Amino acid sequence: MPVYISMLRGINVGGHNLVPMERLRALLEACGFHSVQTYIQSGNVVFQAPRNEPVALSRKIEAAVLREFGFPVSVITRTPQDLGRVLQSNPFVKEVKSAPAKVHVAFLADIPPADAAKKLRGMATTAERVCCSGREVYLYFENGMGKAKLTGSVIERVLGLKATARNWNTVSKLNEMALQSGG
Numbered sequence: 001m002p003v004y005i006s007m008l009r010g011i012n013v014g015g016h017n018l019v020p021m022e023r024l025r026a027l028l029e030a031c032g033f034h035s036v037q038t039y040i041q042s043g044n045v046v047f048q049a050p051r052n053e054p055v056a057l058s059r060k061i062e063a064a065v066l067r068e069f070g071f072p073v074s075v076i077t078r079t080p081q082d083l084g085r086v087l088q089s090n091p092f093v094k095e096v097k098s099a100p101a102k103v104h105v106a107f108l109a110d111i112p113p114a115d116a117a118k119k120l121r122g123m124a125t126t127a128e129r130v131c132c133s134g135r136e137v138y139l140y141f142e143n144g145m146g147k148a149k150l151t152g153s154v155i156e157r158v159l160g161l162k163a164t165a166r167n168w169n170t171v172s173k174l175n176e177m178a179l180q181s182g183g
Helices: 021-030 054-069 080-088 093-098 114-122 152-159 168-180
Strands: 003-008 034-039 044-048 075-078 103-108 128-133 136-141 163-167
Touching (some): 021 034, 054 075, 075 103, 080 168, 103 152, 103 168, 114 128, 163 168
Antiparallel strands (some): 003 044, 034 044
């Protein structure tokens, strides 16, 4: 059975949209997914499911979370092959070696229009660097994400797409989990 990685946006942040990971795992098992694992409290899930399009799996999880918890969340789903490409395509190789927590990847629901990606790149500064690549936006926050102006909400607004960001350590760990699950 294929392995998938889903990332839920905006749960368990600042005491809002609380989703205990144990309940999330049970919910996804009830949806027919297998070998469900979560990583940290921010909505990272690795699981096996019958072959399906990642977008369809995202919609299924969004609907289940809305039914179970009563609030909407955006879900972005990728395959292990997708994550492997993300890791290989990182434009911030030097930065990952010295400060991996300052490198982030915003996973997008689709490929952004060229003019929107250009506008986002135009918002970059020396302290907040951006590289758009397909359905991902690589970010380097010299001063950390806590002070960043290029937040997930800004990226979504500028690109007109759903997005959720993860730091490099989390992306690497999700890839490792997916590979260990048979992906």
